[in-house]
Amino acid sequence: MEPVTEATDLLKLDRQVCFALSIASRSVIGLYRPLLQPMGLTHPQYLVMLALWESEPLSVKELGELLQLDPGTLSPLLKRLEALGYVHRERNSHDERTLAVTLTPVGRRLRAEAEKIPPAIVARLGMDIEELEHLHTSLMRLIAATQRS
Template sequence: MTAIDLGEDPLALERQVCFALSVASRTVIGIYRPLLEPLGLTHPQYLVMLALWERSPRSVRDLCQALHAEPATLSPMLKRLEAIGYVTRERNRADERELSVTLTPEGRSLRSEAEKIPYRVVETLGMEVSELQELHAALTRVIAAATRADAP
């Protein structure tokens, strides 16, 4: 194994991966906020809707896995999405422990408006799609590595 060289000051703020990820996350989510507002969605709710637009119905367990979220985090979002009429939640008749989440017709029709959002985000960022694809691939590797490191 080769030695890790973190330079002269391994604690320099501008060199920290966690700092860059944190600032980038807040800034990019800030771009989404005004785009999602007319849809009545927060960014976390938008992520839930993205997962449901891929496949509906889905179990809460499946949504948690897809979104890397805990049930306690997802539950209030699902309640709110149900209250605004985008999803329904119901117990699986075969297994009462499983809660199924399904898009309503209103939730399905919202997709056509939401399809405009990625284009607006790319325009706002002013970056090439290829750059964003490379960034996405790198972040996916970071997530996988962090998940492996976090595994018991």
Template sequence: MQTPDLGEDPLALDRQVCFALSVASRNVISLYRPLLAPMNLTHPQYLVMLALWERAPRSVTDLCEALHADAATLSPLLKRLESVGYVLRTRSRTDERRLEVALTAEGESLRAQAEKVPYQIVETLGVGLVDLEELHTALTKIIRSSRQALDAR
């Protein structure tokens, strides 16, 4: 494999992918906060709700896979979502070791309010939809290849 040309200074901060991803992630998530606050959701809780609005009920294991998270990270989020009345956690009737997460009526009805969020984010960012879709495609490739690299370790 040929060594890529990383320019004169391969350690220049403004050329680092990790730096750009970190700053972009922090900034974009900050834009979500005021939009999610009226729904009593944090950004990580919103991601859980998105997964559940996509398909529910789901097992905790399935949610972990969908969100690329571990159970230790997900457990407090699910407890909080249950305490505000958005989800219900129950043991599977067929396998007691399996914890299932279902939406409550309140959690289901919250979807109508949440449907406005993506439109508000696109408008706030002021970046064309085509550019955002291309970014999403590139980030999905990065997620996939980084997962493969981590799994190969």
């Protein structure tokens, strides 16, 4: 039995938080997987579609800011969404550097199908909306904490 110093104590608490965060994220994504599969979407692709269902068109830069993702991650992801026939990628005529990502009619219609997913997830989790909202608030505070200075 080793002595519990302040260092090992902090190490343990912290370990639990970063463990929990990684595992929770992967576990929840795992819940989405079978629901997204029929549409041919991965979870990150689903997040991009959610962003586009809210606002269109979006540039790679704008998507990157919304999803906190690298252009190097989004670029090939968007090509796969285009290959699936859900989005259209076109250079902006006023600024040829930026890309205008828009939904295709098929991509727009997919939203109706996607709306069945969240209730299924919430039901599967069997947690109160209230508790989920509280968790969301805590996570947003954590995200804010990681981003100051």
